[in-house]
Amino acid sequence: MGSLLYIIAVILIIGWLLGFFVYSAGGLIHILLVIAVIAILLQIIRGSRL
Numbered sequence: 001m002g003s004l005l006y007i008i009a010v011i012l013i014i015g016w017l018l019g020f021f022v023y024s025a026g027g028l029i030h031i032l033l034v035i036a037v038i039a040i041l042l043q044i045i046r047g048s049r050l
Helices: 002-022 027-049
Strands: none
Touching: 002 027
């Protein structure tokens, strides 16, 4: 489950970068970035406890 969360976070970051440089979609792009950062932080926190 942890690796799936990491993969989703990477996909969201790539989507944010593409959206940021290709077109402007307003707040949606920043919401994707926040979700990706939260997913990465959760992965780091859960990984350090194991």
